[in-house]
Amino acid sequence: MSRLLLSGVAASALLLAGGTGARAQSAAPAAAAAGPDDISLDTITVAATLTEERAIDTLAAVSVVRADDLQQLSPDRVQDVFFGMPGTTVIQNGNSPQASINIRGLQDFGRVAVFVDGARQNFTQLGHGSGAGSFFLEPGLLSDVDVVRGPVSNIYGSGAIGGVVAFRTKDAADIIKPGQAWGVEGTGEFGSNGPMGYGSLFGAARVGQNVDLFFGGTYRAQADYDDGNGDLVPGSGYDTWTGIAKATFRPADFHEVKITGINYNADYTTYNAALVNGEVPASSTQYGSTVLNQTVTASYNYSNPDDMWFDWRSSVYWNRVKQDQVKVAGTPSSITGSIGDPRTFTIDTVGFDANNTSRFLLGSVKNAVTIGGDYFHDTVDNIDQYGFGEGYNPNGERGVGGAFVQWKANYSTWLEAIGAVRYDTYNLEGDGVSTDGQRFSPKITLGVTPWQWVTVYGTYAEGYRAPAITETLVSGAHPPNIPLVFCPDGSYGVFCFVPNPNLRPEVGKNAEVGVNLRFDDILVKGDKFRAKANLYQNNVDDFIELVGYNMTMYGTYADYQYQNIAKARLEGFEFESNYDAGAWFAGFNATVSNGEDVDNGEPLANVMPNTVAATLGVRTLENKLTLSVRWQWVAAKTLEDLPSDSPYGATPSFNLVNAYLGYQPSENVLASLSIENLLNEQYTQYQQFLPSAGITVKGGLKIRFGADVIAAATPAPIFK
Template sequence: MKPTHTLGVCLSLLPLLTAHANETGLDPVTVTGTRAPTDLSRAPLIIDVLDRSDAALATASSVEDVLSRQPGLHVAGQGRRNGQTLSMRGFGRNGVLVRLDGVRQDISTGHVGNFFLDPALIQEVQIARGALSSLYGSNAMGGVVSFTSVEARDLLAPGEDSGVRLSVGGATANDELRGNLTAFGRRDTANGQVDGLFSVGRSKSGDIRRAGGDKAEEDARLNSLLLKGGWEPSNDHRLFISWQHYDESTTQPANPQQLSSSASNPLRDRDVESNNVQLGHRWQPGSATEITSQLTFSQQDIDEPQASRTLDRVGLQSDGYHSMEHGWFSQTLVFGAELEQARQRPDGQANGFPKADIDTQAAYLDTTLTAGNYLSEGGVGQFDVGIGARYDRYDASGQNDADSVHDQVSPRFRLAWRPNDALMLFSGYAEAFRAPSLSELYANERHFAGFCAGPFFCTPDNYWIPNPNLSPETSHTWESGVVWHQGDWQVRASYFDTRADDFIDTQVDIMAGTTQAVNVQRAQLWGYDARVTWQPRAFPLLSSFVGLSEVSGKDRDSGDALGSQTPLEMTLGNEIALYNSGVRIGWQGRFAQSFDKQGDDERLPGYGLHDIHMAWQLTPAIDTSLRLANLGDKEWYRPDGSLGDGRSLFATLNWQW
């Protein structure tokens, strides 16, 4: 893919927009992709935020439903929850960190994904793009996707201290029916305020209709549970506990990322169970300081006939920030430390999932200094200088194999200039890494059976060969951009250039009968992201959005294209509120140029997708959300060649009392 567009395209929008704007009008949005609450207009990176009012999240039953229309982000698979993985900024599933309430979700087991969550229990999703290992450690090479579950305060009506919410819904593409019952409340006691939430959900679905009418075979039943509680003995302290349970039973192809079953990919029963437990304390003496510490336990268990895979993870982490004023300049410190033990345990004939352990220790510190005065105040502008680094050490061990011990320092430097409150230009450098998975380090069982292609040509059985000497994948990224907000408009755009080393690839030698993970590639990835938001003050019930993204990549040695690339894509959206905001109607479109299929000479066609949605507050207690995705049932493909989602009507009805 040729890099035919640059940041200049995005910057060229500024003079056009300036003619229509002269004062700040858009509401501020707070994001946490920098580890400290930050106004989106001051965040030196591209962050997108979804909350429960968004039609995609309000009606979703899977991660694909939530994220499939986000600019520059692709959800691989064929719609099955078990097969969904992400690609972003040229990195696939192992280079994009997924977090659920602050806990990483990165089980690695063949073609099964790592999203074990019910969107009905999610309050917010933040998508931070870029090299973020300096704050988040391993896997955060292309970005971080953080899911935050709902709390009692998110659902309580004004003036109420308790409530019950019943939600029912479904989707036509997979004949899904789902329901969720949530009870929540808070109470002031002599020892402080307590709050709690209890939610149970269940859904049942069948074969999944993909783009163009093809079917992905499946029979799925999902049970979910969320328990959350908190106690605030004073305004400064909060103790909290939570348990998220996910249990999905399915009949689906052995490889859930393929469209249909076959002799080599037969249907099988699969049960996936996930538990995430947290016990924590938050200390917040004021808006300038916060420290959150938590003890976490997570377990993912994948059971199939004659085989099972279990990953147990115990962690202790503490994260915080502190802002200070030093007279003529201010400073914000972000800091944290993590300890984690992960244990991988196979049973039966589990393939590519060896018995192995990994212990991780990490600490990070980041500081941002702000000084200067705006041009209108007689200064040369306000400057932010940021510098930080994170140290990670991991010690992996596998049965009868050598230990793999590595440490990694991930630095980050950035500079931002604001001539006034409406405009910010930023640039920075960051290094990121991805530690090899336990499967890549220590898999040693049979990969697949040998076969005969003719009477005189047979191949032997193929076996995994451990490689405890694997090095971590690393990357070096420069990123520069602009944030501009004034009047009715907001623009955010950045251009990035990444040099990645030691990509981990799987080499299969058919005749030798071996499969091994090796460090092979040196890559270059480059591209841009841009967002434009318009909310006219003359008609505040209307809002519009444009997203633009493109990622290109090549092998630095051979010059061949590589990576989970993104074709030139544009996402457009409009929403209008009617009847005192009681009804919201919107449209979203996603358009892409034709592009080369990953790892293939095939050219895949471009596409134009259209979604429409409506949210209606029927009464103070009853509301409904509808979304019709892929209105024209357009046949379209993702960069990896998998079919996108087909036409489907999503519906949710909520009754709260």
């Protein structure tokens, strides 16, 4: 840790001396910013504590992505949304829209809790070292994203020992301007590499003062792209369709009911093998895949600024992910079946969460007490009658829930304290196995603001993750029907998966220190500089990994089982900053991280490479024209950085440069041009086996229009 501390302090000093930083987060849109007075870097978030506060003021590692960030990022895939974000990586292979999020070296099986409009995403389709916790989402539906790194976010629910990612999709307020009765927004985009095309159409209507309606959909088509060497990457094409509808009702002042429905459909061909001479090996299995992701949520919120005792938020949700696959190529085998054989992976998740915040003064101390609870239930129903897909992904049910209380106190303007405790419980059943567990997890944070421009904070927080169905129940011979070893269930194969009903939950124990910096009027009147830096160490007790044991005479393991290793230690340094002067903006981010198995000293396979990212942009022509350039350097992942049994290979370092040009002649029209991988870098991201796309040029046009509300004292007569 001492080496990491020294490198972190040195990096922090260097960055602060430079004075500018990376993601121009929440910088004002091109046409909206009339000048420095309109700059808005201080976006509001509830991600860290479930109470509203500026992101820069949160005593936690919080990053936000807002609508104007999304516009400049021009995301085609979920991983594009997180370009340059410290401590956060999305694993998304080129031949699948399936995405998994890694935060601070933790991923899979719910270690990072992912929510879409409050609905938890728990899909798992495990193969050879991949798919152990993923989701499907169209970035064209997004309005904003909040990310909290570390188990400080345990108020969001069980499992989030790595962090929380909360996606919010578009709503009526994103389409209808104040004073309008209805609005329509359409977007068209075309890209060179593939090629690719995207279109969306959203509409919203305000019925009276108390009802908002929103609906729309997207279509995206991507043909196989070329990598940086100009070679076609087979299977990298896909088609996605989405539909979304929302209805918001305000039955009384300060009360709001919202009902949301989202339908996502994707078609693609996927495989799990590296290319050989630019081709998929003939023996490799390829699956024609269709994914249907359906989400329904209903929420009720009450928030009255004059009511100090009740500030209520609640929601219920249902999410189903169904992936239908048919083998379309590859050698027949007992693992994957024959060409034409189908298999299906389905998970249904139902859940709820509710919390209330009460505020009161106690002497000169402002207090906010939040009490809440949440629960979700997973039902896994997988079918593979011809291969081992159901063996990798056993059927079962799991219920996970908990309750928490959080106290947040502010004394004057210089001292803030947060204390919380969460109770978690779970039960898991399947294949004759039943297991359960429970635990209390504490959190304490103290922040000091000696001057208005700086806040220093320290946090200790614990998180609790219940074992997943796959980790507990996976069983059977693999590959089956090859008589090398015999398994407890009577099957035989090269080795055996052995279930583990005694698997203990993981417990993350995170210590973190951080600093928040705020400076105004530095170079010109109205400019703003914001920065967040932190050092963390997360000790995960009973860390769960797949372990081989019982060596055979052939020098291979006879059995594989998910087991608890004594302790995993993850530590790192993160820096995120942005500067905005209206006419120009800049940013700088950095991530330094490592992790090890404390028992044997070997590195952990899921720790991502170190990164540095920067942004530089200008606004001109009365802020109608915005030009920005984003750069990200990703360090190499060498064999020394990997455990001896790592399922992933080493990867070299690479640089990515993306450019964006947006012209907004009026508030209702935006023309954009973006260039991704400007240097045409040939690279393969860590934990992925396909090279990423080479240089890609995209052009887009967004048009919005609507009708103003016509106010009248009395209705006009129909007939005169």
